[in-house]
Amino acid sequence: MAKLLMKGNEAIAEAAIRAGCRYFFGYPITPQNQIPEYMSKRMPQVGGTFLQAESEVSAINMVYGAAGAGARVMTSSSGPGISLKQEGISYLVGAQLPCVIVNIMRGGPGLGSIQPSQGDYYQATRGGGHGDYRIPVFAPSSVGEAVTLTQKAFDMADKYRSPVIVLGDGMIGQMMEPVDLPDSIEINNVDKPWAAVGWDGTRPRAIINSLYIDPSVLERHNIMLQEKFAQIESAEMDYGAELVDDADLVVVAYGTVARIARSAIRMARAEGIKAGMIRPITLWPFPSDPIAKAAETAKAFLTVEMSAGQMIDDVRLAVAGRKPVLFYGRTGGMVPAVRDVLHQIRIAAGAADPRNPLEEAI
Amino acid sequence: MEKRILIAGFGGQGVLLMGQLLSKAGMHEDMEVCWMPSYGPEMRGGEANCGVILADEPIGSPLVAEPDVAILMNRPSLDKFEPSITPGGVLLYNSSLIDVEPKRSDVKIYAVPCNDIAVKIGNARVANMVMLGAFNALTNLLPMDSLLDALRQTLGAGKERLIPINQQALTAGAESVA
Structure with a gap:
């Protein structure tokens, strides 16, 4: 090897x-x-x-x-x-x-x-x-x-x-x-x-x-x-779960965006925000069961995508209205910056004022 | 430890190769590494840059938006990326091609006349290796032997003859900031 x-x-x-x-x-x-x-x-x-x-x-x-x-x-x-x-x-x-x-x-x-x-x-x-x-x-x-x-x-x-x-x-x-x-x-x-x-x-x-x-x-x-x-x-459903058990906020992200989210989650944890992540590895079949299970304990979900919001539909179906599902996305080839995802995590966790303007990514 | 390094210049200067050599050498030193190029409808003479992350923990975001170290090989790169360096970070710039002084006062700045040193050695094309030598001497991230091995591996057996001049360039670059 x-x-x-x-x-x-x-x-x-x-x-x-x-x-x-x-x-x-x-x-x-x-x-x-x-x-x-x-x-x-x-x-x-x-x-x-x-x-x-x-x-x-x-x-x-x-x-x-x-x-x-x-x-x-x-x-x-x-x-x-x-x-x-x-x-x-x-x-x-x-x-x-x-x-x-x-x-x-x-x-x-x-x-x-x-x-x-x-x-x-x-x-x-x-x-x-x-x-x-x-x-x-x-x-x-x-x-x-x-x-x-x-x-x-x-x-x-x-x-x-x-x-x-x-x-x-x-x-x-x-x-x-x-x-x-x-x-x-x-x-x-x-x-x-x-x-x-x-x-x-x-x-x-x-x-x-x-x-x-x-x-x-x-x-x-x-x-x-x-x-x-x-x-x-x-x-055949497959996913990764990181720091979900005690999480107040569960971020759902896949592919490279999941890594950007992971960096942001690490920083959020250091600030005392209990954030975790469910990362779909198979997008279909979608990991609805683990997300539904997390909805029993988490207070909110944040879906991060490089799109105008597509996977969020599947997250909402899994959460089934029990908890708020928020969204952050970039489009057109723009990539979310770690600090912008962190900002969204703070908002979702109630730790930041949503009226604060976003810092421009990258 | 996690070092986020940005290397930028124009196409043909070998900035993508510099990043790959750092990544390969890091990999051989059992670090976590990630190399990410800018890609687009670019051409020789156009803009080229790559981000390299060397870490001892699994790497999150592969993007280097706010580098700890910026290696800037030409003037447009300095204009574009100087503001993005993390406060307290390091800026190395190619003073042979950049005729202005960087403005930041909250980063450590090193001028390396890469092309002049390379020409003195005998081949202007090793200017990138001069810079790599300077970078490595300043940051001490990697053993010089690892960089040389990475270069040997990248060039392949057919270009073994190019190793001595590249080695000279690495050494000269290191000495220039000693």
């Missing part, structure tokens, strides 16, 4: 390769370009295929093809490119094809900016494309965690025959931190009898399809999918 200093994007790519991913299809977009760049160098070394498609739409449909043949396959993009992929993602869900999709989020809407954002939370956690579906979403908050969650994503994709999203922001993609990359990980190669690998007459034909003309057949398909989603919800 060698400790390496790696960029988040590169670490995600290497983690995918060590998890057995041998196919990568993508199209360039900042701030995730180091993923395809790295894949273009590494894939040939491990006998895999890197292909830069002519568009995001092509790339996601290449993923559909490789996944349909049973391969471990990944694509990556950022906001605008992920939007283009949505039709394909919906097809992947309908046809029950496992794959990993990385979204290194940038400011939106539209072409937006290339700076960090968490504005794609709704898109990621509500399915994103057309039809009734959800996709498991992992939200790493360090480069090391990006490695473990990428590897988990491949296993979960195969286990549930579903796309899985790794959702990072531009900072996770661009920052460098030490990572422990295992020389080889145990690859949980599951049997894929459904894969279309060429019919040899010994088994039923494998048909990869998301079209069901007969509504009653499609409804049965949907019921089966919903049962699968319920199973994922009951088994």
